[in-house]
Amino acid sequence: MSSKLLLLEDDVLFGETLVDLLEDAGYQVSLFLNGKDALDATFCNQYDLYLLDINVPLLDGVSLLSALRNADDTTPAIFLTSHTDKAMLKKSFLSGCDDYLTKPFDSDELLLRLEALLKRSRKNVSEKIGHFKHDAQHKSISYQEQVLELSKKEYELLVILLNNPNQNVTKEFILAELWSASDGGSEGAIRVYINRLKQLLPAVKIENIRGIGYKLVF
Numbered sequence: 001m002s003s004k005l006l007l008l009e010d011d012v013l014f015g016e017t018l019v020d021l022l023e024d025a026g027y028q029v030s031l032f033l034n035g036k037d038a039l040d041a042t043f044c045n046q047y048d049l050y051l052l053d054i055n056v057p058l059l060d061g062v063s064l065l066s067a068l069r070n071a072d073d074t075t076p077a078i079f080l081t082s083h084t085d086k087a088m089l090k091k092s093f094l095s096g097c098d099d100y101l102t103k104p105f106d107s108d109e110l111l112l113r114l115e116a117l118l119k120r121s122r123k124n125v126s127e128k129i130g131h132f133k134h135d136a137q138h139k140s141i142s143y144q145e146q147v148l149e150l151s152k153k154e155y156e157l158l159v160i161l162l163n164n165p166n167q168n169v170t171k172e173f174i175l176a177e178l179w180s181a182s183d184g185g186s187e188g189a190i191r192v193y194i195n196r197l198k199q200l201l202p203a204v205k206i207e208n209i210r211g212i213g214y215k216l217v218f
Helices: 014-024 035-044 061-070 086-093 107-125 152-163 171-178 187-200
Strands: 002-010 027-030 049-052 077-081 099-102 126-129 132-135 140-143 205-208 215-216
Touching: 002 014, 002 035, 014 027, 014 107, 027 035, 035 061, 049 061, 049 107, 061 077, 077 107, 099 107, 132 152, 140 152, 152 171, 152 187, 152 215, 171 187, 171 215, 187 205
Parallel strands: 002 027, 002 049, 049 077, 077 099
Antiparallel strands: 126 132, 132 140, 205 215
């Protein structure tokens, strides 16, 4: 299946030229002329990579990407812009972009950078651990090909256990990973989430290690 790209570019002619280039290279491309429409599209569609101009109407590219990152969207992003000053470059990377190309740019360079990011993303996104499959980009976990309905904390706790198979994971470590000092996590809260995971996964062995923590047994 070809990768799906979101392209944000308010120069219609340049945008359509990029669409032709990218579709000829085998990608599916959705072109948006303003940041608001692009943001709305991310709520309804799953893209593999964002190509974002910065100076666009309604919502600029940097603000758009900041909003996506704040919503835990880790989709790779490349800024395509005429900006060359270091302040904007710094602002762009702080907003969460993965790469940056200054207009005018070489089309072959764009394709090379784009594919490098996609390959890195594909490598990191889906990881198989026993009968589990962890999709880090979309923050979902499947067991025996069935997607689990997990709350944010249940997801984060299961990720910790999956990252430490057959190992004792201390309650102190779980508390530090799942809650900040101000959130007020507790051992009782951990037990609630552990019991929820056990209910969701009756065939999976999650051991209580008395006085220490928990272990996911494969």
